[in-house]
Amino acid sequence: MVRKMRWRNYLDFLWAMTEKEIKARYKRAVFGFLWVILNPLLQMLIIGAIFSFFIRIPNYFLFLFTGLLPWEFISLSLTKATPSIVYERSLLQKAKFPIEVIPISIILSNFFNMLISFGLFCLILIFLRRITFLSLALFVPTFIWLLLFTIGLTLLTSSLQVKYRDVSFFIQTILILWFYATPVLYSLSLIPAQIHLLFSLNPLTSIFELLHFALLNQGLIDFKIMIINILISIFIFIMGVIIFKREHKYFVDWL
Template identity: 50%
Template structure:
């Protein structure tokens, strides 16, 4: 039985005979992830004037447009609605951007894959880490004005780490699945882009979970992003926590998605050279 380390770090798990070899492979793996993440960040803002400012500008513009429509035309009554909306957009943009960029990532890096031998998981993981870096900066900037309006309670900090972990694990699992499948089935990339649009409106980001009809709550609770979003909203704008049983079920589902993603990516990566 091989560990997750075996699956992620090497195409040939049988080579892990000694702990030293495993540690060496882990170190190489993380070094590669760091280098690829740095490359992704540099490439994204190369030749731009405002650089990292763009990572805040896009969700701010979304917040202003959506917030104006819902506040003045649809009479949305969520307290501190703009802050409620912005944290949802920041979290969603991280998730959706990670999926849309990682799904075709193996195909896009075909020349690198053919030239060098390295753990293929480095490619999607580096994209996710670059987006995570953006999310961290954006949340830090978000907290500055928020602190003057909504007091941040220390008791909600554990929920922040829980929400962050669930979001990251789910993003990694889903990205490994879609990036592996897209190598053989190129329609996956188009499906992900279309499905994310529907998924956005099926997640309580621009509206409150409380307005969902009782007889349809079960449908929203099947969406793992609903629980993740509710946790983030609770931490920053003090909205109600998700139902405990729903949260447990979604956490289990997220863990299963991550496990499937790791195993699927490991199995499919053996044939990447042939398919690309």
């Protein structure tokens, strides 16, 4: 009974922090919550107008939108959540609470925004009869995979950031390289055979290819590579949790 109450209090606190993040993001914005769909839509139009001349992929604008939404989720989550514990140092020094809630609430707020954007996008595709409800069933395990991978990676980077303040700068550089190493702008089928395996061994590659397959009936689903990427994701998640639990008791001293 006590454990159940603790979990309930924990989830209530996590939701309160997530709700605060969602409201703070669009506070005093003229278009408010519309930016959830406007931002990736504008990116799709600009990038698509440029790269559609060089990259020949069927339904390229839809292909782009499918990749930009999850990419925006993971890049925003890593960029904002990595230094979040450092930014909330005053809160840590005033009260005792589960510290992991700080980065996880940022991830969940971004995840919520992504789900809304994908929901609207899927309604349009269903109306155009481009996807079926059966293919949408792939979304549930794919999004759970993406969420857990992001949480594990962010717990790792946010705990390291408390001790080593240049981690956030390192993350910004990595994200640029990671963007071009992930099939957001291009299809994996366009990668030369010599380096195909290098690009495939990336958890985001398998996640994005699953989304391309579900939404557009495009994408290369290699089950062997996907299993390896799932194992990589599980390893990163476990390492993130272990390192965060080991280091969090020193956070206040390091801050």
